Amino acid sequence: MEQWLEWARGPVFRACFVIMLLGLARAVVLNTVSIGSLIYASKKNQREVPWRTVLTATLQWVFPVKKGVEARAVFSATSMLFHVCIIVTPIFLGAHILLWERGLGISWPAIGNLAADYLTLLAIFTGVALLVQRVGARASRAISRPQDYFLPLLLIVPFVTGYLGMHPSLNPFGYNGTMFVHVMSANLIFLLIPFTKMSHVALFPGTQLISEMGWHLKPGGGEQVAIALGKENESI
Numbered sequence: 001m002e003q004w005l006e007w008a009r010g011p012v013f014r015a016c017f018v019i020m021l022l023g024l025a026r027a028v029v030l031n032t033v034s035i036g037s038l039i040y041a042s043k044k045n046q047r048e049v050p051w052r053t054v055l056t057a058t059l060q061w062v063f064p065v066k067k068g069v070e071a072r073a074v075f076s077a078t079s080m081l082f083h084v085c086i087i088v089t090p091i092f093l094g095a096h097i098l099l100w101e102r103g104l105g106i107s108w109p110a111i112g113n114l115a116a117d118y119l120t121l122l123a124i125f126t127g128v129a130l131l132v133q134r135v136g137a138r139a140s141r142a143i144s145r146p147q148d149y150f151l152p153l154l155l156i157v158p159f160v161t162g163y164l165g166m167h168p169s170l171n172p173f174g175y176n177g178t179m180f181v182h183v184m185s186a187n188l189i190f191l192l193i194p195f196t197k198m199s200h201v202a203l204f205p206g207t208q209l210i211s212e213m214g215w216h217l218k219p220g221g222g223e224q225v226a227i228a229l230g231k232e233n234e235s236i
Contacts, residue, residue: 001176008183009099016190023194024201075137078129085123086155089116090186095166113166120163127156147196154192157185 090096094110101107111119131152134140161182164171171178193199 001174001180005176005180005183008180008187012187013183013190016187020190020193024199027194027199075130075133078126078133081122082126082130085119085126086159089119089123089159092116117163117166120159123159124156124163127152127159151192151196151198154185154189158182158189161185 088111092109092111093116094113097107097110131149134144134148161178164173165175165178165182168175189198193201
């Protein structure tokens with residue numbers, strides 16, 4: 001099992017990480033081209049884009065504090081906490097930083113182990129809570145697809161296995177087996193990011209900007225943008 005763990009940490013991790021970077025780079029380029037096309041269309045049609053309005057609306061969606069409170073306060077707060085935990089914990093966990101230092105010679109300040117434990121447990125709790133809220137809300141069920149249920153579960157797996165790996169007294173399984181699942185689930189997340197809704201980690205601001213700009217171009221532009229974005233989401 002130790003050899004399998006090294007395999008997962010080594011070549012599998014590198015392959016999945018490279019695929020993620022290349023996939024996200026492609027998506028960012030395509031989004032940038034779309035934004036450029038919209039700017040060109042606005043000038044061609046002699047329509048001035050109200051940049052302040054567009055950027056303000058985009059930022060309100062990127063940091064949806066006001067919109068979340070106005071819509072579904074509990075769901076929005078849970079979602080924001082979940083996103084913070086799943087981003088901060090793996091990036092600033094001391095054990096992860098040590099791996100980057102060994103592999104690439106780079107490092108940055110780490111959070112304490114106690115803080116990491118709390119953030120890990122909060123990630124698990126909020127991830128489960130999001131699933132429960134999605135299943136329990138009729139409106140959410142109506143627009144949900146299989147990946148909307150699968151992805152939160154997948155995102156929770158590295159946190160559960162990581163917590164068990166760091167607390168042997170609570171772990172009913174072997175350490176190597178637990179860490180193998182931990183690393184492979186993280187590898188699968190890296191692999192799927194460019195091809196699923198998780199791509200919003202890099203695309204969300206650009207997508208929202210495109211959507212907002214669409215409403216300020218020619219008549220019917222907003223509807224066309226909404227249709228285009230809907231087809232793009234269906235494709236991933």
